[in-house]
Amino acid sequence: MIADLRELAALTSDANGAQRVAWTPVWAKARDWYRCKLADLPVDVEQDQAGNLWATLRGASPRALIMGSHLDSVPNGGWLDGCLGVLAGLEVLRRIAGQGVPPLTVRLVDWADEEGARFGRSLFGSSAVAGRLNLEWVSRLSDTDGVRLPDAVRAFGVDVATAEQAHRQIADASAYLEMHIEQGPVLESLGLPLGAVIGCYGIERHQLVFSGVAAHAGGFPMHLRHDAFLAAARFALEVREIAKRHGGVGTNGRVRNMPDIPTAVAGECAITLDMRHIDAAQLEAMLNEARAVSERIAGEEGVSVAWRTIYQSPPQLFHPHLVDLCDEAIREVNAGASHRMPSGPGHDAIEMAWAGVPTVMLFVQSRRGLSHNKDEDTPIAHLELAVRAFDRLADKAMAWLAEGGT
Numbered sequence: 001m002i003a004d005l006r007e008l009a010a011l012t013s014d015a016n017g018a019q020r021v022a023w024t025p026v027w028a029k030a031r032d033w034y035r036c037k038l039a040d041l042p043v044d045v046e047q048d049q050a051g052n053l054w055a056t057l058r059g060a061s062p063r064a065l066i067m068g069s070h071l072d073s074v075p076n077g078g079w080l081d082g083c084l085g086v087l088a089g090l091e092v093l094r095r096i097a098g099q100g101v102p103p104l105t106v107r108l109v110d111w112a113d114e115e116g117a118r119f120g121r122s123l124f125g126s127s128a129v130a131g132r133l134n135l136e137w138v139s140r141l142s143d144t145d146g147v148r149l150p151d152a153v154r155a156f157g158v159d160v161a162t163a164e165q166a167h168r169q170i171a172d173a174s175a176y177l178e179m180h181i182e183q184g185p186v187l188e189s190l191g192l193p194l195g196a197v198i199g200c201y202g203i204e205r206h207q208l209v210f211s212g213v214a215a216h217a218g219g220f221p222m223h224l225r226h227d228a229f230l231a232a233a234r235f236a237l238e239v240r241e242i243a244k245r246h247g248g249v250g251t252n253g254r255v256r257n258m259p260d261i262p263t264a265v266a267g268e269c270a271i272t273l274d275m276r277h278i279d280a281a282q283l284e285a286m287l288n289e290a291r292a293v294s295e296r297i298a299g300e301e302g303v304s305v306a307w308r309t310i311y312q313s314p315p316q317l318f319h320p321h322l323v324d325l326c327d328e329a330i331r332e333v334n335a336g337a338s339h340r341m342p343s344g345p346g347h348d349a350i351e352m353a354w355a356g357v358p359t360v361m362l363f364v365q366s367r368r369g370l371s372h373n374k375d376e377d378t379p380i381a382h383l384e385l386a387v388r389a390f391d392r393l394a395d396k397a398m399a400w401l402a403e404g405g406t
Helices: 002-012 025-038 083-097 124-130 149-154 160-170 186-190 228-246 280-301 320-333 348-354 380-402
Strands: 044-047 053-057 064-069 105-110 173-181 194-200 202-211 249-251 255-258 268-277 304-313 340-343 359-364
Touching (some): 002 025, 083 105, 186 194, 194 320, 194 348, 194 380, 320 380, 340 359, 348 359, 359 380
Parallel strands (some): 064 173, 173 359
Antiparallel strands (some): 044 053, 249 268
16 A cells, blocks of 8 residues: 555656646546556456445445545645555455455445536535535636636546536445545544544535725825735635634635736735534524624725635534454554544545445544645654554454344
8 A cells, every 4th residue: 555655646647746637637547547546356347436436345235344544645645645545445455355255245436526626616526426516606717827627527527517416336335435645634633643533524615795986005195095915814714713713624725816917005915714613503504603893804904795606514423333443453453542533634534424324434644744845754654553443443344233233
């Protein structure tokens, strides 16, 4: 697994980090490489209507244990985010295939466009399988160059209008397992390599556009300005306080001024808002406060504000018995030490849970909590522990399912 990770990084990274953005030539190169790895196994490989790539090892029963993650990355990303889970699953699949026909069918999926880096819609492929893609809204998305999402994905054999037909892929799904780096500092702060994930934070992602009056930077006195950027800046500071009050997280990750020149007051400022919480009521309260604050600030600054929803995903807890099995597998490889924790980042696993598939995730420590960053890293010893724990989790899940677990 570690050799595969290094090989993929060498193939699809540059001096700034991983460049496997979905629906781009580098992502296609990564998938071609991955298909070559799958060719060594007795598996059926197919791409579904949403662009997800499935490898299926037929078992004694059609009931399926699914492992999955994603090969795509953010621009200038790290060497582990997403692809670790795919290649850990590949290593487990190798082991299972080497032992003959498994009691259940075992499937490995590389989800298409988990990151949403190009069009802003995360979890594209897994949402389509779960029937939660919102085709009308997705069809209106475009990238920073004005390329429409439907046009970009068509070049990869995907028709947005039929993407949700990929739902058939989980007709026999009995459990879903995913391994991922933590992408945060909790495990490192506890001195632990691995954790069992109890569920994923809910996510509210929106774009706000503050509209004022563009004016000359020298000609307009401060008290007569209608500065859209200052309204957005004040809003961002309030978002921080809202998140702190509720014990969640709030981020304003992208800001765009118009006109974007040094000598003009911003007549328009578009700013993204990303709010997350494990508790649905708290998340709703955070969002309501943010809406109210945006209106108040807009009024005080003499501008208007409009909201556009980018992505919404309610909080989702994982299957309690699978969480127990994950925790047990971790303790077996790590001298009895484990930690149960929620995931702040969203993952394809949350879509599988929403689709009704029993789901769990296993986390491995991230150095300094870094991810979406070329300096993302995890100690090699921890990666080795992680894939061993994931392998045990797969066996435990198969045994549970073979005994009639649901």
